[in-house]
Amino acid sequence: MRDTQEALLAEMRRWGYRYVVTPTLERLDALALGLDADERRRLFKLMDADGSVLAVVGERTVPVARLVAGSLRAAPLPLRLCYAGPVLTNDPGRFTRRREAYQVGAELVGASGPVADAEVIALAVRCLDAAGLRHHQVDVGHSEFFLGLLDGLALPADLKPDVRAALAQRDFVALEALLAGTPLRSAEHELLLRFPALRGDAGILDAAGALVRNKRSERALEELARVHELLLAHGLGAAVSLDLGSIRNFDYYTGVIFEGYGPEIGRPLAQGGRYDGLLECFGRPAPATGFMIHLDLMGEVLRLSGATGGLTRLDVAVAWSPAGLEAALRLAGSLRMFGMRAVLDTEPRRLAAALEWRAALGAAHLLHVGGGPTVAWSAGSGSRVRRLPAEQVVARLAEPDG
C-alpha cells in the first residue's frame, strides 16, 4: 500500500502539488463545515482540556483549507497542495467496516474556472494510472445541474427537502411518488426520474440541454462541455465519461464534481469536485477544487487484479560468501546510489540457498558476491544465473528498463 501511496504522491508532485502535513485532531465545529449531519455523527469525538469538542479527521480537505487560511495565509494563491494520512469514521451501519481508512488527496486552492477543474480531474486520472490500475473510469458531473432542476420544478416549497432527501438516499421509488404529486410534468421532472441514467459521452450534454429550461442547469452544462473539451486536450478521451446524475453532498459542492471507479469494486475509488464556499468559513474566501483517493479501496482493487502483494517492492537482494562481504557492501551502496532498493544479507550463504532467500524476500533480482572477479546475477523468478563484473551488473540494473 505504501508503494501505491508513493506513486500517487510522486504523480501529484510532478504536477507541482506540494506536500503538506495536516493535523489529525481538529475542533469539531471546524470539521463539521464540510460534512452533512450523518457524516458529522460518524466522527470520533473527544473533549479538549478546556471543554471544547475535538474530532479525529474524517477527511482531510477541511484541515488543508484551515492550513491555507492559517499558517499559509501569506502564501500567494493559487496554491497546489497534496497530502496523505489516515482518517477515522465510525460507521454504525449493519456492516462492520473498518474504522480507519487511508486517504491521499490533492487540492487546488485559489483558481476557478474550467481550466482548473480539468487540471484536477486530469491529475486524478493520471494518479489512477500511476497507481498501476489498468481499467478505470472517471465520471464528471456538476452539482449546479441538479440544483437547477430542483429550482425548475413546479414543486411546493415544503416538498423540496423531501425530494433532496430521497435523492440523497438514492431512493427513486420515493422520488417518483413525491414527483407524482406535482401539478405539472416538466422536463425537469423527467430528468430527475432518469437521474441515475444521465450518463454518457458529450452527446448527453446536448440531450439534456434540449430538455432543461432553467439558467442554472444550462450554465452547468456549458461549463461541463468546456471541461470535457479540455480533458480531451489533456489526452483523456476514453477514461472520462459525463454523468449528470451523480449524487453527492450538494450543500458542499458548488460546481464540477467527479468520481473514479475501478473494476471489481462496488464503491468509488476517488472522489472530488469544486467547493468554492469552504475557504470563506475560515476567513480567506477563495475558490477551490480537489479530490482524494481511498487508498484502502485502491489496495483492494490492485490485490484483486493480482497487481501487488502486501509489502512494498524490493529491487535487489545482495547475498555473499565470507570472502565477498566487503565487495557486497560496496555493490549494495552503488545500487542504492542509483535509486534501487537493495537489501544486504546479514549472514553468508551459498548461491543455492541465496536463490531461496531471494524468493522468500520477493526481491526482483539476486546478486551473489563470492571472492572472485564476477558476481552471480539471477533475474526474476527463473533460476538462470549469469556471471558479470560488479560494475557491469550495476550498469545493467540502472538502465531504465533493466
Add this chain to the structure above:
Amino acid sequence: MISIAIPTGTLLEGSLRLLRRAGVVDLGPDEIGRKLLVEHEGIRVVLVKPADVPAYVDYGSADVGIAGKDQLWESSGSHYELVDLGFGECRLIVAVPEASPLAGPATWPPSLRVGTKYGRATEQYMARLGQRAEIVQLHGSVELAPLVGLVDAIVDLTQTGRTLRENSLRIVDEVGCSTARLIANQASLKTRTDAIQELVTRIRGALG
C-alpha cells in the same frame, strides 16, 4: 455479465416470475434452489437470504438485487433503489395483546417497551412520533414476547393478520408498507450503465 441477487423465502417465486416475464432469465425454484448460483446467457443469478440482498448489492458482488422494502429499512447501504416491483406486499405494524389497554400512539406510556426484528425502522418510527421507547431486538416468534410480558407491544410484518389473530394480538398502528424493490450497486450503475438500464427497462415493461 450482470449478476442479480434474489431472495429466498416468500419473494422468491415472485422474483423468478418477474425475471421470466421480463425475458431476463427463465429459472424454476427447484433449479435455483439446488445450486444457489446459476449462470445463464450472460446473467448470473445468486440466491441469498432476504436480509443479505443489500449486502451483496452494496459491496458490488451483485450488480442488482431484489429486496423487500422491509430489508432496506434495516440497511444503511449506499445502493440505488430503482423500481417498486409491486409484489410481496406486507405491512409493518404495531400490535399489542387483545387485553392491553393500549390503542393508538396517543395512549402509549411515557416509555414503551417494544419487541421487533426491525430495530432501525422501529427506532425511526418512534423518533418520528417523539415517543421514548426501549427496543428489544428479537430474532423470531416475535408474537410471543408481549404474551409473556417481555414487551408492551411488537413491531412486525404482517400480510393477512392471521398469525396476529391466532396469538390474540391486535393492530394499533401502521409503521409502513413494504413491497419488493429493485436495487442496484452504485458503481455498477456507472460502469455498466447500458446493461443495467436495459435490464431496468425490461423489468419495468414486465410490470405493465
